[in-house]
Amino acid sequence: xxxxxxxxxxxxxxxxxxxxxxxASGFPFSGHGMHWVRQAPGKGLEWVAVMSYDGSNEYYAxxxxxxxxxxxxxxxxxxxxxxxxxxxxDTAVYYCAKGTGDCSGGTCYGFLDYWGQGTLVTVSx
Amino acid sequence: xxQMTQSPSSLSASVGGRVTITCRASQxxxxxxxxxxxxxxxxxxxxxxxxxxxxxxxxxxxxxSGSGTDFSLxxxxxxxxxxxxYYCQQSYSSRYxxxxxxxxxxx
Numbered sequence: 001x002x003x004x005x006x007x008x009x010x011x012x013x014x015x016x017x018x019x020x021x022x023x024a025s026g027f028p029f030s031g032h033g034m035h036w037v038r039q040a041p042g043k044g045l046e047w048v049a050v051m052s053y054d055g056s057n058e059y060y061a062x063x064x065x066x067x068x069x070x071x072x073x074x075x076x077x078x079x080x081x082x083x084x085x086x087x088x089x090d091t092a093v094y095y096c097a098k099g100t101g102d103c104s105g106g107t108c109y110g111f112l113d114y115w116g117q118g119t120l121v122t123v124s125x
Numbered sequence: 126x127x128q129m130t131q132s133p134s135s136l137s138a139s140v141g142g143r144v145t146i147t148c149r150a151s152q153x154x155x156x157x158x159x160x161x162x163x164x165x166x167x168x169x170x171x172x173x174x175x176x177x178x179x180x181x182x183x184x185x186x187x188x189x190s191g192s193g194t195d196f197s198l199x200x201x202x203x204x205x206x207x208x209x210x211y212y213c214q215q216s217y218s219s220r221y222x223x224x225x226x227x228x229x230x231x232x
Contacts, residue, residue, distance in 0.1 A: 035221070037169075037223075044210075044212065044223060044224075044225045044226040045161075045163070045169060045212050045214075045223040045226070046223065047214070047220070047221040047222055047223060050219065050220075050221070057219070059219045059220050060220070061126075061220065062126065095168055095169075102174060102175060102178065107156075109156065109157060109174055109175035109178075109216065110157070110216035110221075111159040111171055111174035111175075111214075111216060112159070112161075112169075112171060112214075112221075113171050113174075113180070115168035115169055115170075116168065117168060118168060
């Protein structure tokens, strides 16, 4: 069965860095785009970043662009999120999610069909 | 970025009833619209993709429709376990965006 397990969260001071990992199993990892989505305490979901299946493309939300970097190691079935220059408003549970496309009918519709349990990042002095 | 706006922000309904949640995109997203359910302390769960396609294992009393900029999610025969927050999300752009969520309380 599909499993996504995030790690690397914790308490960090503003301006410092943190690297999150998401270990995947139960599906052909190298065939799927991988996403990070976050949720601040008591708030809604915010999409953060995506990396394509082969690492050739990556996209970011404006709120993290230039500070966060997504990467992946297909040999180790792991996706990462390097977070630099952290700010208090980056405090959130960070989820990794498996991207899937349904391409029946000639158009590919993307969605997030499996999610990890999340890892909490707290940015505070 | 494409903005997604849901309404209402919260609602309450009785067991056995029916509710509809709407989602509007700031530009056309054709049918690139997904719906998720999230319960407190849990990861989101995919309910609907491509605007109206039911994800495997999701009960058929959940349905959705729409295209272009206006979409809706309907839950019929409400059950206590439907109490959750529901989010729409567009995948028309590679930079996905979510609606702000709709909290459903079952009385």
